[in-house]
Amino acid sequence: MLLQGKKILIGVTAGIAAYKIPLLVRLLKKAGALVQVVQTPASLDFVRPIVLSTLSGNPCPSEFSSESGDWNSHVDMALWANLIVLAPLTANTLAKMANGLCDNLVLATYLSAKCPVLFAPAMDLDMYAHPTTKKNIDMLKSFGNTEIPAETGFLASGLEGEGRMAEPETIYKAILAKFSTGYLDGKTILINAGPTYEAIDPVRFIGNRSTGRMGIALAEEAAALGAKVYLVLGPSAIHVENPNILVKRVESAKEMYTLCTDIFPEVDAAILSAAVADFRPKNQSKQKIKKELGAADIALEMNPDILKTLGERKQHQVLIGFALETNDEIANAKKKIANKNLDYIVLNSLNDKGAGFGYLTNKIQIIDKQNKIYDFELKAKTELAADILNTVFQHEV
Ligand code: C5P
DSSP states (O other): OTTTTOEEEEEEOSOGGGGGHHHHHHHHHHTTOEEEEEEOGGGGGTSOHHHHHHHHTSOOOOSSBOTTSOBOOHHHHHHHOSEEEEEEEOHHHHHHHHHTOOOSHHHHHHHHOOSOEEEEEOOOHHHHHSHHHHHHHHHHHHTTOEEOOOEEEEOTTSOEEEEEOOOHHHHHHHHHHHTOOOTTTTOEEEEEESBOOEESSSSOEEOOOOOSHHHHHHHHHHHHTTOEEEEEEOSOSOOOOOTTEEEEEOOSHHHHHHHHHHHGGGOSEEEEOOBOOSEEESSOOSSOOOGGGOOOOOOEEEOOOHHHHHHHHOSSOEEEEEEEOSSSHHHHHHHHHHHTTOSEEEEEOSSSTTOSTTOSEEOEEEEETTOOEEEOOSEEHHHHHHHHHHHHHHHHO
C-alpha cells in the first residue's frame, strides 16, 4: 500500500469544504496511512468530529483538553506526524499561521511541527484574490510549506471563480508525491493509453473496448514516484486530474502517433499501453453516410505502428510495449521485443478471468530483452502499475 504506516495529521479549519475531508481521510486510510484529525472550534459547524474520528480511527480533538480532563498535547501530535495537511485552510487561519498566532489547537500543532506541511486554501474568490491573502500564502511558502492551490469552480457564496479547495483526490495525490520514494524524481516519462477511434464519417467510428485504466494507473503511479508524465490519452471516459501529469487528449491513431513521436525525444522512457487501432477507414466521409445507400464495404488501410517507430528512433530511452495475445503468447511477445526494438514487453492474459479490457484487475507477465520472464498474480491494475515500474525502472533508470 502506497502510504503504509505513514502518519498524517489533518488540520481542519472553518470552511464549507470541510465536508469533503471525510473523503480524504478515507482515501488515506485505504492507502494504509495512520490518520489523526484536529479541528478548530469554528470548523465544528461544518463537519462533526464523530465522522472524522470514526473514519480515522482516532479521537478528533478541537480543544487543548478533553471533557475527561486529559491534555490533547499539540506537541505530541505535531512530533508524531510525518506530514501535516491543513485543509480546508481559511483566510483567517492562513493569516494567523503567516504571523505565528497560536490561539487554538490546530495552530499550536502547526507551530510545534517539524515535519513537512501541505496547505489547501479555501475561500471566496475575492478573499483569495486579496493582496493580503496572496502575501500570506507567499509567506507560508517561504517558510518551506507547500501550497495545494485552490481550484476554479462554484463557490458556496453562489459566485464562480478561483478559491475552491482542491478536490480530495488532488490533495491525496499531493500527499503521495510528498512520500515519493523518489526513484523517478527528475525523470520524464511518456505513456499512452486508451483506445483510438477511427472515423468512418462524422458520427461513426471503428474502435475497441479499451478503457485506458492500465495506462492511467501507470501514469498516476509514475507521478507519485516523482516523474513528470506525459499521458497521451485516447477517448477514455476516465478523467485524469494530477498536477504532475500532462494529459494530451487524442482521438485517432494518427493523432496519437504525431504527439508520441513529437514528445519521445525529450523523455527518459516511454510506456505504450494504448490499444491503438491497427486499421482505419481509407476514406472518411465528410457527411453522415445515408443508410438508404445500403450497406457499404468499408475499405481499410493500416495505421502507423507507434511503438515500432519509437523503437526505430530510440536513443537513450527505455521502451516498454504491451502485448495482448491469444495463442503462443510468450513466443509472440518475445518476437515483438526484437521486431520493435523494445527493452520490456508487458504481456496481458486473455485466458484468465478478471484480466484485460474493462476489468479493474489484470494478470501480466513482463519479459525483458534478455528473455527473462517476471510473473505476477491477478491483481488490481493500480498495484500492477507499481510492479511494472519497479521491475523496469529499478533496473534501468
Ligand atoms: O503488434 P501489436 O499491436 O500486438 O503490439 C502491441 C503494442 O504495440 C502495444 O504496446 C501498442 O500500444 C503498440 N501499437 C502501436 N501502434 C499500433 C499498434 C500497436 O504503438 N498501430
